[in-house]
Amino acid sequence: MAPGQRIRILIAEDQPMIRRAFASMLALESDLEIVAQAADGAEAVQEARRWQPDIVLMDIQMPRLNGIAATRQIVRDCPDAQVIILTTFDTDELIFDAICAGAQAYLLKDAEEEEILETIRAVSRGHSRLAPNVARKLLDEFRRVRRPAAPLDDDLDQEALTDRENDILQLIVAGKGNKEIAAQLKLAEGTVKNYVSRILEKHNARSRTELAVKTLNRRAE
Template identity: 45%
Template sequence: MNPVRLLLVDDQALFREALTTLLGVRAEVVVVGEAGDGAEAVRRAAELAPDVVLMDLRMPVLDGVAATRRLSVEQPHVRVIALTTFDDDEDVFAALRAGAVGYLLKDVSSARLVEAVVTAARGGSVLEPSVAAKVVARVARMPVDDGRPRPQPLVVPLSDREVDVLRLLADGRSNREIAGTLHLAEGTVKNHVTNVLGKLGARDRTQAALRARALDLL
């Protein structure tokens, strides 16, 4: 697999430089450019054709939410991950509504960040555990009697081990973290995650968590 082409967007030059240096040693990604505000991010994305954009939210000229919204319309193939200091509800849901496929905080580990970028490039989504909890809580507060068909029970039920993996997955844990918690090989966890997604009919980990919550599996 070719390295994921990555555009870094943050108004702090020092943070961009540090992140470029940190990611420069990883074979899975290549930083193709940087931008200091949302307007520049939209221009640079058009020039550089990145696979994934790491987008700060609170920036001058054009903020990250507005930039994400423009990218989702003008360059829908570009996958945006919000990378910010804040995880309050307003920022989280504004970014996700704008089209972000991930939401991480800046204290994330480099391994987790790279995994998130690769996951996004492959069409998946990734959320900080605190953010995943907010999303699940929001779904839980939605009215049940809304006239829409409810999710049907699983045709093939999850095994006890798959339920264990699902709970940790819904908390935003990576495969490596799940493996450490359950004392399993990382390859075994990957197989369990694949089975969980298939049984739930979910395209990614976030959708799996939401469907599991709707089915009262969590």
């Protein structure tokens, strides 16, 4: 995203009062712009294809098409759009399904306003964000399914990474965004973005969060 460019946001929420509340909150921020709103998952996919937003604030439980299925379609059809799940539900199944669908962040609706705004800005810079209790659930899952570590090149189900791709993968797992990776490795941000796309493809991952989950799980002892 170019410096000074506003973050373009699509709000997908089936409850009109909640949708209006989010819209009112975001409208007060000079660096944020609401480009569209949707009342269900199918409309969210349609509006995302039309407006190509930077960020999609996505509820999970919505009519016609739920937020996880909508996330999967948006990630596939709008590669520059980043999805933030904003929901009242934090069950293990929904969290893992949302991450595997391609969501870059998972917050609960009782999050503080500042946390929601910070997450939008962070995700637009290439970061991932998880609510603390969601992060704990993921760590518990790592421990539950842990397996002996294996070098990346020994994973027969995965195409080998180059040395540079491995460097970038380590920084992604450490939570670094594209801008930070570019500065640390002295690369153009666009070059880093291209590397990240190739790494995601090689790992068959839809998002940086899913990529980090797979990598940490592979290394767990």
